[in-house]
Amino acid sequence: MQIIVNAGNGSGGFFTFEVLDKLGADTFGSLHLKPDGMFPNHIPNPEDKTAMSQTRSAVLQHNADLGIVFDTDVDRSGVVDREGNPINGDRLIALMSAIVLKQHPGTTIVTDARTSLALTKFITDRGGQHCLYRVGYRNVIDKGVQLNKDGVETHLMMETSGHGALKENHFLDDGAYMVVKIIIEMVRMKLEGSNEGIGSLIKDLEEPLESVELRMNVVSEPKYAKAKAVEAIEAFREYLEQGSLHGWELDSCGECWVSEGCLVDTNDTPAAIDALMYRAKVSDNEHGEYGWVHIRQSIHNPNIALNFQSTIPGGCLAMASAFHQKFLRASGMYEFLDISQVENYVTN
Numbered sequence: 001m002q003i004i005v006n007a008g009n010g011s012g013g014f015f016t017f018e019v020l021d022k023l024g025a026d027t028f029g030s031l032h033l034k035p036d037g038m039f040p041n042h043i044p045n046p047e048d049k050t051a052m053s054q055t056r057s058a059v060l061q062h063n064a065d066l067g068i069v070f071d072t073d074v075d076r077s078g079v080v081d082r083e084g085n086p087i088n089g090d091r092l093i094a095l096m097s098a099i100v101l102k103q104h105p106g107t108t109i110v111t112d113a114r115t116s117l118a119l120t121k122f123i124t125d126r127g128g129q130h131c132l133y134r135v136g137y138r139n140v141i142d143k144g145v146q147l148n149k150d151g152v153e154t155h156l157m158m159e160t161s162g163h164g165a166l167k168e169n170h171f172l173d174d175g176a177y178m179v180v181k182i183i184i185e186m187v188r189m190k191l192e193g194s195n196e197g198i199g200s201l202i203k204d205l206e207e208p209l210e211s212v213e214l215r216m217n218v219v220s221e222p223k224y225a226k227a228k229a230v231e232a233i234e235a236f237r238e239y240l241e242q243g244s245l246h247g248w249e250l251d252s253c254g255e256c257w258v259s260e261g262c263l264v265d266t267n268d269t270p271a272a273i274d275a276l277m278y279r280a281k282v283s284d285n286e287h288g289e290y291g292w293v294h295i296r297q298s299i300h301n302p303n304i305a306l307n308f309q310s311t312i313p314g315g316c317l318a319m320a321s322a323f324h325q326k327f328l329r330a331s332g333m334y335e336f337l338d339i340s341q342v343e344n345y346v347t348n
């Protein structure tokens with residue numbers, strides 16, 4: 001089996017020399033294996049377009065069976081199938097879900113709540129339960145630990161960023177282990193006589209038609225930025241609870257095994273909140289439920305991240321326009337938020 005590793009000059013080169021080569025894989029054509037903190041080729045990140053496209057080119061050039069992309073410290077990974085298709089984000093979660101659900105039918109899978117409606121369908125079509133939880137890999141993994149303690153069998157926890165953990169690997173955030181599971185599945189498929197590549201496992205995963213992320217900086221003295229972001233996000237929640245945005249409804253079931261979402265813990269020992277976030281489902285008379293909005297404090301920076309996803313054309317624009325006019329402007333929140341990204345998006 002030929003496998004291309006792209007370590008992006010981070011610390012993942014060991015996986016080539018110490019693991020794959022020793023097991024007899026052909027790793028000729030691998031990229032950027034030597035650690036170099038200046039990262040001269042691209043950012044070592046499976047979400048980075050250059051990292052994925054360079055790996056795709058190498059896979060196609062060498063007719064390799066798989067490409068692997070690690071982040072700097074190998075706690076995140078992404079792969080490229082033999083046809084050159086990048087598998088990261090929702091697609092990687094789907095691939096891991098397909099593998100884990102074969103081993104553990106009916107298991108619960110925890111992800112952050114920025115995943116697509118199609119991913120939920122993919123998981124539930126295979127008999128799994130999808131728990132949508134808070135952004136932040138620690139939140140996602142801790143939720144899985146908690147569910148297992150509560151007697152809800154949960155074998156996989158993954159974020160769209162590529163962070164992921166498995167119960168069988170002691171809940172460690174480990175990108176190399178994810179990749180090992182994928183390689184084992186490829187070998188198993190080959191031994192069973194299948195001629196298909198690993199991408200065939202997710203061929204029925206639909207792509208979200210539209211997906212947009214916008215950021216709003218909090219314009220305030222740094223020491224007040226966190227409180228201001230909370231004020232804006234809570235104002236958004238109140239707007240929805242009052243029914244001020246027609247067709248928008250908070251996802252806050254509090255029961256994590258319910259696939260509709262569970263950003264709000266209503267149990268006796270709710271998890272501490274590092275960044276406030278809500279997701280709302282959005283529908284209209286013509287299409288029914290067609291998308292969602294996710295609003296949250298950034299974990300690292302004084303800004304608010306807004307994600308929109310839609311299954312109908314123009315849905316993200318419709319949601320962003322309503323958010324802009326009927327919330328940001330109407331509520332006065334625009335006064336301490338830099339809403340230029342939202343304005344550019346709705347006007348261009």
Ligand SMILES: O=P(O)(O)OC[C@H]1O[C@H](O)[C@H](O)[C@@H](O)[C@@H]1O
Nearest residue numbers: 136137159161297298299300301
């Ligand atoms: O809040 P942001 O700046 O978008 O960052 C969000 C990200 O923060 C960290 O990097 C965590 O490790 C990730 O799990 C999370 O997705």
